[in-house]
Amino acid sequence: QDTVDWSKVIYRDIAAGKTVQKIYNWRNYPYPFMYGQPDPDLFNQASWRLCAMQALGKKEFDSLTSDYAFADDPELINFIVRHTLPRRGILARPEQILVTVGAQNALWMAGQILLNSERSAAYENPGYHGIREILRHTGCKRYPVEIDEHGLPPEGLPPKIDALFITPSHQCPTTTTMPMDRRHELLRLATEQDFLIVEDDYEFEMSFISAPSPALKSLDKDGRVIYVGSFSKSLFPGLRLGYIVASEPFIRQARALRVVSLRHPPGYMQRTTAYFLALGHYDAMIKRMRTVYHKRRKITLSALRQANLKVAGSAPFGGSGFWVEAPEHIDTEILRSRLADNGVLIEPGAPFFEGKTVPRNFFRLAYSSISSDRIPEGIRRIYQAVKEY
Ligand SMILES: Cc1ncc(COP(=O)(O)O)c(C=O)c1O
Structure with a gap:
């Protein structure tokens, strides 16, 4: 039986920080707009x-x-x-x-x-x-x-x-x-x-x-x-x-x-x-990744435009995703959860902001781990979820 009063003995509450929970089974989702994860189709295993x-x-x-x-x-x-x-x-x-x-x-x-x-x-x-x-x-x-x-x-x-x-x-x-x-x-x-x-x-x-x-x-x-x-x-x-x-x-x-x-x-x-x-x-892989990402980026951008979703930030040299602004009334944490039920993963933007009241309508949409053919349908689902919010 643990009898320690942890609230007293712990001097610094490290766990109180606003960190982002990682989703480990993201590959089980058909539309994973996941940031910073390797694509098994691109990695030279x-x-x-x-x-x-x-x-x-x-x-x-x-x-x-x-x-x-x-x-x-x-x-x-x-x-x-x-x-x-x-x-x-x-x-x-x-x-x-x-x-x-x-x-x-x-x-x-x-x-x-x-x-x-x-x-x-x-x-x-x-x-x-x-x-x-x-x-x-x-x-x-x-x-x-x-x-x-x-x-x-x-x-x-x-x-x-x-x-x-x-x-x-x-x-x-x-x-x-x-x-x-x-x-x-x-x-x-x-x-x-x-x-x-x-x-x-x-x-x-x-x-x-x-x-x-x-x-x-x-x-x-x-x-x-x-x-x-x-x-x-x-x-x-x-x-x-x-x-x-x-x-x-x-x-x-x-x-x-x-x-x-x-x-x-x-x-x-x-x-x-x-x-x-x-x-x-490494160089060969990076070269391949750049070609594939370029294609995915074009598809993502055109799908976002069709869905009337605003790109609030994108790297002029390329990159692996977009920073997207949803209409102001949308809380992207709620949107994330609804979309996950529908097979789509996005990353809500609120944890990136400092302050008591932070904008809740931004999200990160990466194309580094989703194949090109799935992007349009994934974004269509996001569009639908935004419309029905
Ligand atoms: C902006 C930024 N800096 C640093 C890191 C940490 O990277 P690493 O995995 O090399 O520790 C991350 C991880 O996602 C990041 O997004």
């Missing part, structure tokens, strides 16, 4: 299996069994330095990189290292709820900044902050891309007002309409940007691999924090991923 086998081989005994607390897999770091970062315009040395358990772990470490109850941080509203929660746990003063169609307006920043957490290339959840002049202005302000920028570049590979804008980090001349990357969206979220790119003093702290919190992401996964990347499977 056969090559992944071969890479996993290779990473289990005899000559890989060290990467499989070693403690990588104070170093990461050199093969993985090498690929990130030579291939992944240059695509974002970033030049970095291996010492400036730390492999993390996804972007979430990287963002959390940044919060832990930079913030406490005497410091303050700004972030996007609407924005990624995972960042909001990280900041809440640090106890810092928090300033949500209203975003517009170009992302976070630099003039909206409060005067004295220590850190800004931001998703400039693919704003979460609206998917908009911050123009270059804003990026330069943010960096200028960071220098002038002496704050750091944590850049969450969680999804950049899906550019099929135009090239993605260079990362903020690539424009950073004085080491103010802490860059966070991830393989969750381009490979799969269950992989749990991401990375931080930052100046060495920061990486030293992050590595020390990683050592006390989880030591390191498994060497076996790092090596398997390194093989998948280095043998060209």
Whole structure:
């Protein structure tokens, strides 16, 4: 019998945060407009299996069994330095990189290292709820900044902050891309007002309409940007691999924090991923995904137009979904539940907003895990549910 009064002994109520419940059986739904999940028809599982086998081989005994607390897999770091970062315009040395358990772990470490109850941080509203929660746990003063169609307006920043957490290339959840002049202005302000920028570049590979804008980090001349990357969206979220790119003093702290919190992401996964990347499977898959997503995007957009549903945000370079605005009287949480009964999955937008009364009529509609032929009927069902609401 449990006799502990948990409400007294628990000092910080971590579970009180507004997080989004994941639906694990989403593949059972015929119309899954699910965000951030791999499509089994697009993922190259056969090559992944071969890479996993290779990473289990005899000559890989060290990467499989070693403690990588104070170093990461050199093969993985090498690929990130030579291939992944240059695509974002970033030049970095291996010492400036730390492999993390996804972007979430990287963002959390940044919060832990930079913030406490005497410091303050700004972030996007609407924005990624995972960042909001990280900041809440640090106890810092928090300033949500209203975003517009170009992302976070630099003039909206409060005067004295220590850190800004931001998703400039693919704003979460609206998917908009911050123009270059804003990026330069943010960096200028960071220098002038002496704050750091944590850049969450969680999804950049899906550019099929135009090239993605260079990362903020690539424009950073004085080491103010802490860059966070991830393989969750381009490979799969269950992989749990991401990375931080930052100046060495920061990486030293992050590595020390990683050592006390989880030591390191498994060497076996790092090596398997390194093989998948280095043998060209990753690039081939991304290329295929871009072609398929492009087609799905066109179909989704045309179906949304026919259904009179307003696209409130879309990435100019491509991306994997839309931010949709339903008529004002609609609560998309209720809509979600009704649609789920009818085989359609959407993601309600309210958890992305900060504040007591938040807009409830937005939702995220991703085409990354639904086949093209199902999109029109899925959107027709959404249209019908909106009409009958
Ligand atoms: C904007 C944003 N940042 C970070 C993350 C965390 O990504 P990861 O799976 O790499 O931890 C997510 C996950 O959905 C996200 O949407």
